[in-house]
Amino acid sequence: MGITERKERQRKEVRDSILTSAWQLVNEEGWQNLSIRKIADAIEYSVPVVYDHFENKEAILSEFNHRGFKLLGDRLKEAKEKHHKANLQLEALAYAYWDFAFENKEYYQLMYGLGMPTCESLSSVPELMAFIGVIHSTIEELLKESGNTTDIWLKVHSFWSTIHGLVSINLMSPPTNHMGMTNNEFNKTILKDFLKGFLKGLE
Amino acid sequence: MGITERKERQRKEVRDSILTSAWQLVNEEGWQNLSIRKIADAIEYSVPVVYDHFENKEAILSEFNHRGFKLLGDRLKEAKEKHHKANLQLEALAYAYWDFAFENKEYYQLMYGLGMPTCESLSSVPELMAFIGVIHSTIEELLKESGNTTDIWLKVHSFWSTIHGLVSINLMSPPTNHMGMTNNEFNKTILKDFLKGFLKGLE
DNA sequence: GTATTTTTCCTAACAGCGTTAGCAAAGGTA
């Protein structure tokens, strides 16, 4: 009775072709322009067939979300295995993470909810410069005080990026408990730790 | 001839009420659920009137984007002015930035293009743990080697957040030139700088 | 081999979206 097997196989084929077509569309037009109708068109089935395989559009994107984290995990593991000393491994992890993000922008944006339709590029916001300026002048003075000649903008961006990273990851995950703290408290501890190290780097 | 003045005043009133209603809707239902029709409903005008004041929906959200950065800048300035020593100022900046983000989530999400419709909360992605695990084990070993008793997870999150911050800010701004580098090169320099400091913090 | 049931898949619709064309009414001017 290979009929049910064949049916299951065919079902899987359709499901796979949905994902393949969807991913192609995402790479061609960005995930914000993905639509069920376009997918249906690409797989040469009618729209409701898509809903036989995925509960809704979000379920399809969720699939890619998971694949993205899987892929990132694999890349990190590969990078780590190329070295034996832990400090070199950590360095390799950082670069592997970086490369993954830029070589798979669509994945990365999906994974972290980035790049929404109305998000303008930062450089087109004049108010940005005023706010960065406050940070800049503070760091400038600290560097001057200690005679440190490191590039100011490098430190400014480092300061900004780190806090933004902490904030945005915290904004995404609902408060869980870690060491008896909420996420928010935990990340504020990280912020403290970061500040200590950062200030030391300015001496 | 106060007629034109009155008309201009009334025009401004409508424009303001569009922004006020829009912001209220954003706070009630999130910016992803904002629609021109809802705004029109709230201001008790028909839909095309909205388009007499804003070219499109993006222009409305762009307004909030700018307001957000303006507000953040003001908060930072206030925080800074409460202290005189530059190191305390920098610390205050960090906490002010943090507080702004969490007290004005809608602004922050808008400003950085965060929280798109399909972005699931991180904790619901099992693959995440595998990828974090790779980082965890590496840092664990580094701490063990040097006998450092700092909490591992604190360092893991710090590592992750920092790189994510750098990546996501870089993904947003198109490559510009700073010190003869592209954004990407520049931020990779920051990454290097960060790694140096981070490794030192594990010793 | 025909009848029945199940599965597969489509058409058509609903309710919403951003956006715009075109017209009616109101307001201001001569």
Place this chain on the structure above:
DNA sequence: TACCTTTGCTAACGCTGTTAGGAAAAATAC
């Protein structure tokens, strides 16, 4: 009062996610 300009509406276009209901095809039973 007659004209013109501004204002603001209705109604539509083309798109979106999603679903109800029925037709055709395939598998099963007799």
